[in-house]
Amino acid sequence: MLGRRQFLVAGGAAVGAAALGATSACSPAGGPVPGVFGLGVASGLHSPTEVVLWTRVELANAPGTTTVDWELCDTASLDHVVASGTAPVSAASDGCVKVLVDGLDPDRSYWFRFRSAGTTSTVGRARTLPAAGSSPTSLRLAFAACQSYASGFYGAWRDIAAQDLDAVLFLGDYIYESFPIQLQRRLRDEYLEDADTLERYRQRYRLYRSDPDLQAAHAAHPIVPTWDDHEVANDHDRAFLAEFPERGAAAHQAWFEYMPVWPIDGSRVFRDLRWGDLAQLFVLDCRQYRDEHLGTALLGLLGGTVMSDDLQAVGRTMLGAPQRQWLLDGLASAQQTGVRWKLVGNPVMIAPVRLVDMDTPEMRALDLSLPRHAGLYLGTDSWDGFGWERDLVLGHLRDHSITDVAFLTGDQHTFMAASLSTDFDDPAAPTVAYEYTGGSISSPCGITEELLSGGLERYSTSPPFDFMDIHRNGYGLVELTPDAMSVTFRALDATSPAATPVPSVRFDTLVGDPQPQVTRY
Numbered sequence: 001m002l003g004r005r006q007f008l009v010a011g012g013a014a015v016g017a018a019a020l021g022a023t024s025a026c027s028p029a030g031g032p033v034p035g036v037f038g039l040g041v042a043s044g045l046h047s048p049t050e051v052v053l054w055t056r057v058e059l060a061n062a063p064g065t066t067t068v069d070w071e072l073c074d075t076a077s078l079d080h081v082v083a084s085g086t087a088p089v090s091a092a093s094d095g096c097v098k099v100l101v102d103g104l105d106p107d108r109s110y111w112f113r114f115r116s117a118g119t120t121s122t123v124g125r126a127r128t129l130p131a132a133g134s135s136p137t138s139l140r141l142a143f144a145a146c147q148s149y150a151s152g153f154y155g156a157w158r159d160i161a162a163q164d165l166d167a168v169l170f171l172g173d174y175i176y177e178s179f180p181i182q183l184q185r186r187l188r189d190e191y192l193e194d195a196d197t198l199e200r201y202r203q204r205y206r207l208y209r210s211d212p213d214l215q216a217a218h219a220a221h222p223i224v225p226t227w228d229d230h231e232v233a234n235d236h237d238r239a240f241l242a243e244f245p246e247r248g249a250a251a252h253q254a255w256f257e258y259m260p261v262w263p264i265d266g267s268r269v270f271r272d273l274r275w276g277d278l279a280q281l282f283v284l285d286c287r288q289y290r291d292e293h294l295g296t297a298l299l300g301l302l303g304g305t306v307m308s309d310d311l312q313a314v315g316r317t318m319l320g321a322p323q324r325q326w327l328l329d330g331l332a333s334a335q336q337t338g339v340r341w342k343l344v345g346n347p348v349m350i351a352p353v354r355l356v357d358m359d360t361p362e363m364r365a366l367d368l369s370l371p372r373h374a375g376l377y378l379g380t381d382s383w384d385g386f387g388w389e390r391d392l393v394l395g396h397l398r399d400h401s402i403t404d405v406a407f408l409t410g411d412q413h414t415f416m417a418a419s420l421s422t423d424f425d426d427p428a429a430p431t432v433a434y435e436y437t438g439g440s441i442s443s444p445c446g447i448t449e450e451l452l453s454g455g456l457e458r459y460s461t462s463p464p465f466d467f468m469d470i471h472r473n474g475y476g477l478v479e480l481t482p483d484a485m486s487v488t489f490r491a492l493d494a495t496s497p498a499a500t501p502v503p504s505v506r507f508d509t510l511v512g513d514p515q516p517q518v519t520r521y
């Protein structure tokens with residue numbers, strides 16, 4: 001048996017009296033979570049020698065249970081245990097159990113399970129990262145986001161579970177705390193009241209995680225998750241968290257309870273993971289440090305915002321200064337130390353979505369006070385609302401000759417792909433990176449997109465996108481070697497329970513050239 005130690009969490013901040021109540025285990029479909037380990041197992045990617053294991057005990061079905069046993073094996077047949085232990089379980093963390101196992105070998109899979117109350121959990125697979133200084137020859141990641149339970153079925157997760165992957169990157173909206181998305185599409189029974197307390201946030205996680213396809217994906221692959229807005233509240237920002245601190249803390253606590261993520265520092269979720277000199281992934285938090293939402297919604301509830309100087313003000317931030325400096329330094333360091341592919345796990349789009357271009361010579365002849373990048377944008381909750389910081393990040397890539405950078409993005413409920421230049425109104429500005437926006441697991445695309453697209457596959461945006469699919473759900477698949485990167489969008493109709501994703505487009509990128517070759521299927 002390898003040397004090891006284990007740590008346990010109760011899910012962040014003190015829980016107080018929030019115990020497992022009589023209604024806590026009820027799903028909208030009715031009835032409690034079945035069994036003892038009814039929500040399955042999950043693992044989190046952590047380091048070259050450590051993995052995070054997760055499960056949840058349905059305490060109502062295991063009265064008197066205070067501990068859970070776990071074991072980790074280096075074979076899928078579970079015949080060789082390399083680490084084992086016992087972890088406490090209680091209502092203080094809603095029955096969620098997390099274990100950090102260390103002393104493991106780098107760059108390999110492990111298989112694990114839990115036992116409690118005479119019951120054994122399903123088996124999950126965990127992975128360690130490659131050792132520092134190693135040179136992996138390949139890496140396969142899925143990236144996904146936005147899984148409104150009510151709005152669709154999880155065929156995308158079923159497909160992810162069947163893939164041969166190193167990990168899954170999840171880019172936010174793991175739950176939807178409020179009901180409006182159900183007005184767009186309601187195919188499954190889900191809560192209609194807002195989640196605004198710890199117990200109601202936990203309810204959402206229990207409901208979503210009860211889905212067998214989502215459970216299968218978690219059991220099959222380690223996950224690297226970050227959050228977006230709906231884990232807390234629609235379009236929230238730092239000001240919201242300051243105004244409603246108890247609600248923010250409850251939302252963050254539930255996320256940490258249900259995600260197989262080992263806390264770094266309080267509610268910090270931004271982090272980086274490295275696969276030797278092949279790739280480094282920078283996972284962003286675009287929510288808890290961002291400045292207050294600005295912008296005049298021209299189209300009312302439909303969104304749409306006119307660019308202004310305020311939105312591009314110097315110092316206006318989505319990342320917050322510490323996270324921004326961490327990202328800038330990390331990207332430069334990755335380049336300097338010979339890391340080939342720099343991936344940014346980016347919850348909201350960084351490519352501009354400008355629907356009406358007003359930054360033209362004709363318009364400037366009429367009104368010299370037009371702001372930079374003048375025009376009507378889809379919205380300003382994305383990086384379009386933080387122009388100064390976007391320029392800073394993309395300019396940093398140019399200034400430090402940081403190459404082979406890809407943004408992997410969620411939020412938009414649309415498949416989109418575009419090159420990123422340091423100034424999208426200057427045709428001579430260099431292209432410094434590429435963005436892949438990987439659709440949504442099940443959430444429908446926005447009403448604005450539907451109306452403005454007029455059923456077309458492509459907006460007439462300025463600048464244009466290389467690819468757009470607003471109608472289908474799915475996810476992105478990334479395959480890396482030292483010489484090339486390919487991204488495939490796998491799309492399906494998530495309104496059908498039996499639907500399976502198929503490749504819709506493939507982007508092939510060679511080292512040193514940010515512009516991929518696009519192959520449509």
Ligand SMILES: [Fe+2]
Nearest residue numbers: 146173411443
């Ligand atoms: Fe979403």
